[in-house]
Amino acid sequence: MRTVITLTTDFGYTDAYVAAMKGVILSLNPEAILVDLCHSIAPQNISQGAFVLSSAVKYFPSGTIHLIVVDPGVGTLRRAIILKSPDYFFIAPDNGVLSYVIKPSLTRSKLTSTKLRKLPAEFQAVAITNPKFWRYPVSNTFHGRDVMAPVAAYLSLGTPLEQFGEKVTSILILPFPQPQKELNGEIIGRVIHIDRFGNLITNVSRQDLPESKVAFEVAGKIVEGLSHSYAEGGELLAIIGSSGHLEFAWRDGSAADKLGIKIGDRIKIRLEWDT
Amino acid sequence: MRTVITLTTDFGYTDAYVAAMKGVILSLNPEAILVDLCHSIAPQNISQGAFVLSSAVKYFPSGTIHLIVVDPGVGTLRRAIILKSPDYFFIAPDNGVLSYVIKPSLTRSKLTSTKLRKLPAEFQAVAITNPKFWRYPVSNTFHGRDVMAPVAAYLSLGTPLEQFGEKVTSILILPFPQPQKELNGEIIGRVIHIDRFGNLITNVSRQDLPESKVAFEVAGKIVEGLSHSYAEGGELLAIIGSSGHLEFAWRDGSAADKLGIKIGDRIKIRLEWDT
Amino acid sequence: MRTVITLTTDFGYTDAYVAAMKGVILSLNPEAILVDLCHSIAPQNISQGAFVLSSAVKYFPSGTIHLIVVDPGVGTLRRAIILKSPDYFFIAPDNGVLSYVIKPSLTRSKLTSTKLRKLPAEFQAVAITNPKFWRYPVSNTFHGRDVMAPVAAYLSLGTPLEQFGEKVTSILILPFPQPQKELNGEIIGRVIHIDRFGNLITNVSRQDLPESKVAFEVAGKIVEGLSHSYAEGGELLAIIGSSGHLEFAWRDGSAADKLGIKIGDRIKIRLEWDT
Numbered sequence: 001m002r003t004v005i006t007l008t009t010d011f012g013y014t015d016a017y018v019a020a021m022k023g024v025i026l027s028l029n030p031e032a033i034l035v036d037l038c039h040s041i042a043p044q045n046i047s048q049g050a051f052v053l054s055s056a057v058k059y060f061p062s063g064t065i066h067l068i069v070v071d072p073g074v075g076t077l078r079r080a081i082i083l084k085s086p087d088y089f090f091i092a093p094d095n096g097v098l099s100y101v102i103k104p105s106l107t108r109s110k111l112t113s114t115k116l117r118k119l120p121a122e123f124q125a126v127a128i129t130n131p132k133f134w135r136y137p138v139s140n141t142f143h144g145r146d147v148m149a150p151v152a153a154y155l156s157l158g159t160p161l162e163q164f165g166e167k168v169t170s171i172l173i174l175p176f177p178q179p180q181k182e183l184n185g186e187i188i189g190r191v192i193h194i195d196r197f198g199n200l201i202t203n204v205s206r207q208d209l210p211e212s213k214v215a216f217e218v219a220g221k222i223v224e225g226l227s228h229s230y231a232e233g234g235e236l237l238a239i240i241g242s243s244g245h246l247e248f249a250w251r252d253g254s255a256a257d258k259l260g261i262k263i264g265d266r267i268k269i270r271l272e273w274d275t
Numbered sequence: 276m277r278t279v280i281t282l283t284t285d286f287g288y289t290d291a292y293v294a295a296m297k298g299v300i301l302s303l304n305p306e307a308i309l310v311d312l313c314h315s316i317a318p319q320n321i322s323q324g325a326f327v328l329s330s331a332v333k334y335f336p337s338g339t340i341h342l343i344v345v346d347p348g349v350g351t352l353r354r355a356i357i358l359k360s361p362d363y364f365f366i367a368p369d370n371g372v373l374s375y376v377i378k379p380s381l382t383r384s385k386l387t388s389t390k391l392r393k394l395p396a397e398f399q400a401v402a403i404t405n406p407k408f409w410r411y412p413v414s415n416t417f418h419g420r421d422v423m424a425p426v427a428a429y430l431s432l433g434t435p436l437e438q439f440g441e442k443v444t445s446i447l448i449l450p451f452p453q454p455q456k457e458l459n460g461e462i463i464g465r466v467i468h469i470d471r472f473g474n475l476i477t478n479v480s481r482q483d484l485p486e487s488k489v490a491f492e493v494a495g496k497i498v499e500g501l502s503h504s505y506a507e508g509g510e511l512l513a514i515i516g517s518s519g520h521l522e523f524a525w526r527d528g529s530a531a532d533k534l535g536i537k538i539g540d541r542i543k544i545r546l547e548w549d550t
Numbered sequence: 551m552r553t554v555i556t557l558t559t560d561f562g563y564t565d566a567y568v569a570a571m572k573g574v575i576l577s578l579n580p581e582a583i584l585v586d587l588c589h590s591i592a593p594q595n596i597s598q599g600a601f602v603l604s605s606a607v608k609y610f611p612s613g614t615i616h617l618i619v620v621d622p623g624v625g626t627l628r629r630a631i632i633l634k635s636p637d638y639f640f641i642a643p644d645n646g647v648l649s650y651v652i653k654p655s656l657t658r659s660k661l662t663s664t665k666l667r668k669l670p671a672e673f674q675a676v677a678i679t680n681p682k683f684w685r686y687p688v689s690n691t692f693h694g695r696d697v698m699a700p701v702a703a704y705l706s707l708g709t710p711l712e713q714f715g716e717k718v719t720s721i722l723i724l725p726f727p728q729p730q731k732e733l734n735g736e737i738i739g740r741v742i743h744i745d746r747f748g749n750l751i752t753n754v755s756r757q758d759l760p761e762s763k764v765a766f767e768v769a770g771k772i773v774e775g776l777s778h779s780y781a782e783g784g785e786l787l788a789i790i791g792s793s794g795h796l797e798f799a800w801r802d803g804s805a806a807d808k809l810g811i812k813i814g815d816r817i818k819i820r821l822e823w824d825t
Contacts, residue, residue, distance in 0.1 A: 013288065013588070015743075020606045035301070060302065061305060229351050310584070331570045504623075504690055506623050506624075515691075517689040517692035
């Protein structure tokens with residue numbers, strides 16, 4: 001069955017861990033179409049994995065199986081799950097890494113810590129507990145290869161969801177850092193991702209921005225208004241990036257390096273007439 | 276349609292930008308065969324993209340579509356184009372990144388700056404202006420995903436070239452740094468690429484070298500004659516590399532590190548009896 | 551023919567050398583399924599290539615062709631070979647990089663230097679000497695592209711092994727660093743690989759460990775007993791990793807960085823009652 005299976009891991013490129021997973025999948029379904037989503041998630045960084053995954057999922061064909069192995073709890077009692085959305089399947093440890101592919105109404109709620117949350121009605125999930133679909137011997141340190149990869153392969157071959165284990169109705173959801181509205185009308189956002197270009201991607205979406213003209217403050221610098229491309233505006237510019245989030249970019253350079261900004265740092269948005 | 280589509284970008288490996296493009300292509304043509312050509316082009320480095328692209332293009336099957344996204348001008352008035360050569364299609368911004376896949380007679384001319392140049396007769400090109408083949412909404416910062424990837428997919432499905440936009444007869448061509456012949460017969464070349472091994476790849480081709488015995492000077496060191504393999508010759512050796520260019524290599528080490536050489540640095544070639 | 555071909559090289563990700571090889575293969579067999587095993591082998595590091603290759607080979611489908619280009623001797627008289635095991639084909643320079651895919655009885659012997667060793671009965675091999683299957687012109691510096699890649703493609707199309715060259719019965723085998731048993735009953739092992747997580751993978755297998763309770767000494771620190779997952783145990787823990795080897799890991803960090811350990815460093819195993 002020519003099903004697309006994407007792989008997202010924190011395995012990097014120095015080992016053959018990703019290749020071992022691909023070998024397991026191709027041994028069971030030689031027609032699977034394997035696509036690397038990203039393997040540069042920082043080791044065990046669940047929230048980075050959740051963000052990067054969510055940034056690309058929706059561009060894949062309906063029916064795609066997304067396999068995510070960012071799994072610091074491997075070998076402990078943490079569950080692995082299959083989550084079915086209207087368009088996709090996700091196979092991952094139940095540790096929050098799927099938070100941002102659940103509909104925004106859930107993830108953008110006021111959670112302040114990682115919590116079990118009831119799945120919206122259009123999602124289904126099972127815990128991966130049926131050992132029939134695993135590879136043996138099961139390594140205690142690499143369920144990606146011995147549990148999740150073969151489950152992805154059998155799922156791609158059409159095995160029904162309910163055969164992999166019992167139904168679950170709640171999964172772990174990470175708190176999503178919300179933009180904060182201050183009493184003076186300013187909005188405080190945070191940098192949630194820094195891309196290869198050094199662009200600062202924030203938790204502020206297009207719809208969070210006021211209709212009026214705005215100014216931004218980042219690392220003590222003021223940016224007036226939004227630019228329409230990376231090549232227009234001053235050295236430092238603000239723009240709605242390809243994920244629909246507010247970004248800061250440095251023309252012909254890395255905003256992260258130039259400003260000394262890290263993930264989690266604050267940015268400020270104010271109405272133009274405040275300046 | 277089982278068409279090969281290669282991807283060359285400056286997106287690196289820390290994000291899911293490449294994966295988003297692959298998802299878009301596979302959504303339209305599930306049978307496309309996707310091959311990463313290179314994603315480590317330095318951010319917005321058009322000439323490096325042009326060189327790396329040209330180093331691998333000709334090894335692909337006839338009919339391959341090469342998609343190149345090194346696009347500092349995205350969202351501005353710069354054009355995106357489809358270029359058709361006798362063997363391949365290229366989809367890229369019209370910013371010079373296709374210079375070195377045009378026939379050498381054109382690129383090896385005496386250009387000293389980037390200029391619009393008339394295409395040789397065996398090439399055809401169109402500007403990508405027909406919005407029918409794009410993905411919506413079109414992000415202003417990621418035409419690779421929303422314009423060029425879907426165009427690559429439709430092209431791989433057999434959509435005729437002329438449907439994507441109006442014909443263009445000239446495209447931007449980068450100046451190619453030519454080896455210079457000095458009055459004393461010496462040839463001055465430049466380092467145009469440094470590979471993973473630290474080998475220094477120059478703009479000097481086999482046919483630029485005199486028939487007689489030659490000596491080379493690089494970073495103040497003299498190398499006499501050409502070696503036939505990396506494992507023969509002294510510590511520092513000169514060799515015609517796999518791209519047909521003169522290279523300098525350091526046995527069991529990186530010539531770039533040992534000599535402190537950067538891209539753009541000069542090397543000198545002289546006839547043996549001059550020494 | 552839909553045969554899986556894996557690629558293992560020291561080419562890294564900054565050039566298009568890997569892409570050139572893929573282009574050559576797809577030009578000859580458009581249906582080949584190409585899988586990157588690993589391209590981050592340190593330049594010309596044959597023993598690292600041998601280890602990483604051996605860590606993933608067995609997860610691939612029977613009939614897979616494994617192509618390995620870690621080839622410091624390219625262009626010299628070193629042979630390139632095809633090795634056939636009961637399950638796989640391997641195409642590589644005959645420089646020891648295939649050592650660890652030969653059965654353990656051979657590689658775990660007391661070799662102290664790289665030597666030609668007679669192949670076990672279940673293996674066959676030929677030297678790649680028939681120029682009929684090469685790509686022309688053959689670059690003296692890139693047999694991966696011009697000799698080994700086309701040979702992999704023809705092999706994937708069903709060309710019989712013996713057509714590629716004459717039979718060979720011995721190939722170069724690296725010494726495998728054996729755990730040493732000391733007079734006092736302690737076992738001295740070595741770190742043979744450090745993965746992306748900074749886990750220290752040793753040459754000690756599960757079956758080398760005594761049945762009794764054990765303690766480990768690494769970089770002056772004592773670890774008592776084996777953990778069952780990376781998330782249980784103290785900061786520094788010992789565990790049987792996914793390759794069946796004894797590993798040392800640091801909870802939520804890199805053991806290599808925390809302990810200042812490099813490949814080749816010693817670790818010590820002793821019976822619990824010795825402490």
